[in-house]
Amino acid sequence: MAAEAVETLDGWYCLHDLRTIDWTSWKMVSDEERKSAVDEFKDLLTKWESVEADENGSHVLYKVVGQKADLMFMFLRPTMNELTDMETEFNKSKFAEFLKPAYSYVSVVELSKYGPQRPADDPRTLERLHPILPKWEHMCFYPMDKRRQGEENWYSLDFKERAKLLYEHSKTGRKYAGEVKQVITGSFGFDDWEWGVTLFAHDVLQLKKIVYEMRFDEVSAKYGEFGEFFVGNHLPKEDVSPYLSV
Numbered sequence: 363m364a365a366e367a368v369e370t371l372d373g374w375y376c377l378h379d380l381r382t383i384d385w386t387s388w389k390m391v392s393d394e395e396r397k398s399a400v401d402e403f404k405d406l407l408t409k410w411e412s413v414e415a416d417e418n419g420s421h422v423l424y425k426v427v428g429q430k431a432d433l434m435f436m437f438l439r440p441t442m443n444e445l446t447d448m449e450t451e452f453n454k455s456k457f458a459e460f461l462k463p464a465y466s467y468v469s470v471v472e473l474s475k476y477g478p479q480r481p482a483d484d485p486r487t488l489e490r491l492h493p494i495l496p497k498w499e500h501m502c503f504y505p506m507d508k509r510r511q512g513e514e515n516w517y518s519l520d521f522k523e524r525a526k527l528l529y530e531h532s533k534t535g536r537k538y539a540g541e542v543k544q545v546i547t548g549s550f551g552f553d554d555w556e557w558g559v560t561l562f563a564h565d566v567l568q569l570k571k572i573v574y575e576m577r578f579d580e581v582s583a584k585y586g587e588f589g590e591f592f593v594g595n596h597l598p599k600e601d602v603s604p605y606l607s608v
């Protein structure tokens with residue numbers, strides 16, 4: 363008999379967009395051209411800030427550490443179309459001419475109905491489905507799957523067992539209240555993995571500690587499969603010019 367699927371509540375659509383800066387061509391253009399590209403990029407950031415102020419979406423920008431990418435954007439919008447529109451608008455900008463795609467991930471903010479439920483229209487539920495992303499010092503993103511191999515098949519466990527394992531998971535998570543904020547996005551049918559995990563922390567070490575501690579929770583130890591990890595430092599708009607100056 364098939365195990366029962368869990369119902370999900372789904373919120374804003376999500377794009378993680380990672381780019382590598384082509385510093386060689388960035389250095390080759392004139393100061394004026396660079397300045398106008400930076401100004402146009404900052405204008406876009408200002409426009410996105412006003413969308414966020416109106417609570418019609420949210421975004422963050424981080425500087426990736428290591429060679430996988432240089433910039434990591436996370437965008438949230440009410441519809442997939444708005445997400446594409448903002449991506450296209452950004453791609454048409456001058457600054458984007460100096461960026462190479464490094465990684466992207468498409469998903470939707472997800473809450474699964476395993477535990478005791480608040481009503482779907484409770485303001486706290488709505489806030490979690492449409493989160494204004496924290497601008498904390500550090501961010502980490504990785505995609506993950508739940509294993510389905512032999513005896514270790516998440517998708518054939520019964521509902522109660524999965525709910526129990528996720529309850530244990532949430533107990534570990536709650537130890538990090540105030541230190542780590544998580545946004546879980548579902549990507550079934552949208553991208554190559556099943557979930558995107560985005561974590562924010564003031565202290566970067568807390569990211570390592572939570573991911574390590576969770577490895578020992580049965581749900582991760584037995585059923586977690588992980589993709590590439592990206593970690594970065596916050597890049598506020600006022601630091602964009604010095605960051606891009608060459």
Ligand code: VOV
Pocket residue numbers: 368472473474475476477506528531532534535536538542543544546557559561572573576577582586
């Ligand atoms: C920062 C703390 C934290 C807290 C409090 C927390 C709590 C909770 C709760 C209560 C629930 C279930 C209901 C819901 O809200 O959906 C979840 C759900 C989920 N989680 Fe979580 N999680 C955290 C953090 C947290 C981390 C660090 C990871 C990565 C795991 C790892 O090993 O690298 C993760 C993953 C997930 C996933 C993939 C799901 C969806 C599972 C599914 O099958 O549907 N999560 N999570």
